[in-house]
Amino acid sequence: MRLWNELSYFTCWISHQARLCTPPTRLCTPPTRLCTPPTRPGPALYSTHQARPCSVLHPPGQALLCTPPTRPGPALYSTHQARPYSVLHPPGQALLCTPPTRPGPTLYSTHQARPYSVLHPPGQALLCTPPTRPGPVLHPPGPVLHPPGQALYSTHQALYSTHQARPCSVLHPPGKALYSTHQARLCTPPTMPGSVLHPSGKALYSTHLTVPGLIQPICFSTRLLTRFSLSPSFLSQDIRNTVGNIPMEWYQDYPHIGYNLDGKKIFKPIRNKDELDEFLDKMENPDYWRTVHDKTTASDIRLSDEQVDLVHRLQKGQFGDVNFNEYEPSVDFFTNEVMIHPVTNRPQDKRSFIPSLIEKEKVSKLVHAIKMGWIKPRKPKETTPQYYDLWAKEDPNAILGRHKMHVPAPKMRLPGHEESYNPPPEYLLTEEERMAWEQQDAEDRKLPFLPQKHSCLRAVPAFSRFIHERFERCLDLYLCPRQRKMRVNVNPEDLIPKLPKPKDLQPFPTTMSLVYIGHSSLVRSISASPTGQWLVSGSDDCTVRFWEVNTGRCMKTLEVGGAVKSVAWNPNPAVCLVAVCFESTVLLLNPGLGDRLVVSSTDQLITSYEPPEEDKEQAVTWALSEGPEHDNGHRLTLTHPKAVKQVVWHGKGDYLASVMPDNSSNLQVLIHQVSKRRTQNPFRKNKGLVQCVSFHPLRPYFFVATQRYVRVYNLIKQELTKKLMTNCKWISSMAIHPGGDNLICGSYDCRLAWFDLDLSTKPYKMLRHHKKALRGVAYHKHYPLFASGADDGSVIICHGMVYNDLLQNPLIVPVKVLKGHQITHDLGVLDVTFHPTQPWVFSSGADATIRLFT
């Protein structure tokens, strides 16, 4: 039973091999029975058996099998007959037959090899060294390897008594010791050893045949020689491969390859062919094509015709031997009869008849995974087309809130003329512009590229920053915050407020009609007589001049003792008085112009003063002028303790206020009564530097402008009624509307504030018409006009209509910019005043002139 088992196993394997080996390429000669019957008589239980070695080359070069021969005869295991075979592996690796070793005392002898080679189609030499000498046979190493490297057969045991095992090793010179312990069999008859090496270098199989007492192996080898005969020249050379099938590069750096029997180096043939020689050889040598280089001997070999034939045959996939019949009747190597006894007596393993637990575990794991849904069947590949009608159903509900909020990316700017390859010449940059462009930072440049002109389309080069620009666009698309910016696409004309046309608001002064020339220095102040016939002006040249308005004639010039700061004509038409202030004096003049009756009545009014009984201490001294001064027109002199800046008449013409700006005392404003020659200080407290003061035209109110505020006092109740915030830095001048409910303030920071007293304490309107500091403002008595003069030399006339209807806000329309004054010392217009009856305006300037605009 055991035997059967083993045998069956063996057959199995063999058949398997055979399967692997198909189609079998049998290089060996047609099977010849080389073995003679055993020569040695004796008690050998096992008689000789004849082996028909047969090596089968597997096409991919794997298994090379020498099937053990079947024997005729009773002995199952007889002596083997081995015959060396060298089989060429198709990919062309040399197959080496180990040469026989020499008998003798030298244990480690050098090999004797008689190489013979078969040319493999790609041209590599196949060496087969037949034994040259009878003698000790080198037994190849015992284990026989199956091609994939599995040990198949156990080591042979020397069965025969005649055998002597001897180890043998071959040393390879470059120091890579290749030890192979051989077991040599010493047989009296020469043996023909054969070892077949697998191309990959693994010893595959070795057949050895001991053919005692026969010279046949030699014959055979000669036969082999004839079959695989080399060129005679080669044979004559005593160069043989003595190193075996080793990588030849081990000898690359040595002048020799291997050693001969005497231990001398076998030198490589001298080879100094260079590429050129090679080439010449290729060109000239007719046999070049059939010359191959043998690495193992480092020599060139010219192939004979038979060899070439062989090569051709092999290339065609035919058998090397012409006469080989590949369709021989098959021979059953093993018996097909089932043996009843096993080869061994070992009982069967338990595991061979119980199911595997490991497998069970694996299967159960898989089943569990499938149950749990961990393993899913592979999904079928999707078959929907790559593109289809995506918007086949346009669902209005698909438009989400997101889409309404979405800010689409702005499109790329479309190119202008300057981007053309052939732009109009005016778009090209000049040399300076180009320089400037190059020096600018990339962000500051107005154009991201330099305009260029090319004469033709062919001359246009690639744009080097193309990919950059595309990339930057990409960055913009996903990195830039987007914002919906309200682009103000307004017509600038629409921004301009719709105002009534100045034409419709006439009359107002439009042209300069008269220039009053005479002063030699700045004209600080002007004032018109209530009749409108005369004009008084005070200047820094210490004169006061009286002018006739209509003719521009200077009627009178009065020298006073200092630069005149302010002049004011008494608004009462029944009184002809002019207040002039210079230094710390306020002078009341009677110019003696106009109606004589009025002039004389004025004089009478002044002289009719009767001093009161009890003389009160007053802040100012009143002095009546006499003598030449009286003739000049001086009537009263009010000497103040400090320099006076401004004088203002009350509307009735009896009261007069004077301003002495002083930040540190409460004596800044004084109110004088001319008829009673009385003076009083209305304020007990200092509320700041007083800039100017004014009387309310109708009611007993008194306006005091300090630096930033205007305070309105009720003179009867003696209290503060209002404090107006002007939002200005420094008030320069102030005027009150004849109606008394509105007020304008000019300031040094170029603003004019209009207050509606009924409305609020904040300005109803701030006008920033002037470019420079305002110096004077004025209302017209009858016409809805007001004027402002400033250091920029212009007088701006505005229409300022105040309606009786309290609900309607005043209408303010600038109607005219009057220019004429020249700017001297950075000063332009210093004072403006309206004509009392006509829509005319007077302005005095730093250019020492007074101008009348009508």
Add this chain to the structure above:
Amino acid sequence: MGGLQKKKYERGSATNYITRNKARKKLQLSLADFRRLCILKGIYPHEPKHKKKVNKGSTAPRTFYLLKDIRFLLHEPIVRKFREYKVFVRKLRKAYGKAEWTAVERLRDNKPGYKLDHIIKERYPTFIDALRDIDDALSMCFLFSTFARTGKCHVQTITLCRRLTVEWMNYVVTSRSLRKVFISIKGIYYQAEVLGQLITWLVPYQFAHDHPTDVDYRVMATFTEMYTTLFGFINFRLYQTLNLVYPPKVTQHEKLNRWVSCSLQKLSALSASLARVVATAEEEEENQLDQFPADGEDLENMEAREKEQKEQEAQNRLFEGLKFFLNREVPRESLAFILRCFGAEVSWDKSLCIGGTYNVTDETITHQIVDRPDIDKQYINRYYIQPQWVFDSVNAKMRLPVEDYFLGVTLPPHLSPFVEEKDGDYVPPEKLKLMALQRGEKHEEEEDDDDDDDDEEYNDEVDDEDLTEEKNLKKMEDQRSQGKTLAVKVTPGKVKPWETGSVGNKVRLEKEEKAEEKRLAIMMMKKKEKYLYDKIMFGKKRTTREVSEHLRKIHSGSSFLLLLVL
């Protein structure tokens, strides 16, 4: 006081925004994946109004996203795919490392992929939305289609881009929707009107790219991935509108030449007569504008529209009946595309490229496009013109006289058709000439005459400006103020001549009055409006300055004196 203390930054704008890093963490994505997701979904950062508040008091520069946007991203199925892909890569690497090739193969088979269809649909709920946003997609695909297989991106992407762009061009040719073309130094701009949307794209010149190192190709590739999907769907829909099958079949011609590169395919496709079936449909469309009873403004609008339509039809037939031959040095692809868009027959030398339908020797060729100074063998019955003629003619919507474009002639400047001059903008004289030509005036006017006209026009324009008016006024004021003398006597003033003078003076006076009125009104403007007004006026002044600069450049060489006179 009772109640809970209000904590800072827990309400209001601070809770509406999220920084990029936080968003990334919330989505559990790497930065690269987050970036990809943002690109695909069209999410962009937002600039909060009060950055410091949103930044919780810090002023460090941060990128903010709307929290809503990030929440929206959370629901995106593609995020899961990203994660799956990450896992896949990890597994694959592991299998590679262990040299488990079967595992590698299995993993490869199950490689997780994703589709962008739903994102496209979501981003562009209607077709028109998508079409509106296709400019960038076109430019990008045209760029990618010119890439060589240098490993900057996947080869499949390049071929897909090529295919899509060819399909697009074929659509434009078939629907005759090209409107404007422009040769710039960057490339060639095309503008087509597709379903009422103006679509502009830029095609680089056919050169090998010098790939910059400071460009992140992954970003561009992500964009292209999205764009190709979008573009394919749009192409599908557009072909559908033409009653054509999508994807279009490769013509037999191409099939024979499978080996030729795609760019050649492009060309051959262009030269082959495409889908003639559509022509009938188009003819039907021509008469589509029905007459509706209308009055007043509607009537005017209607007429204008009709006129426009007619012009459009005329433009579409611009080169109909002409037979062009492209010399070997001209850019075949663009010219063939343009010419075929306007109904011309195009061919080129067979040895150059496939697709040439007739030879140079064909006697019926009317125009040969040549881009070299001279050509040896010339046929007498055809015009030899430079390629710019085609571009200029398309932009002018008429066949321009060919004399200016003959071989060796200095070409007239090539103007951008995209510039629409507003009032006061600089108009190059060539454009004025062209406009005159379009109006039907004779071209053969004397050059000098033309120039003078232009100059006068400019002069008028400049006159309109406030600047000059103010100058005039100032002058007048000066004159007025000089009327004074230093004598004591009263001197009679002079009456200004124009105040009583002729009609011209009256006109002048009126103008002056108007100007003054305006100036006074400007004085009354509110501060805010004044600021705005000043800004607008500043811009206007800048344009006038530019105009004068251009004028100066024109005249600097030839007629400097003329300028002085002006």
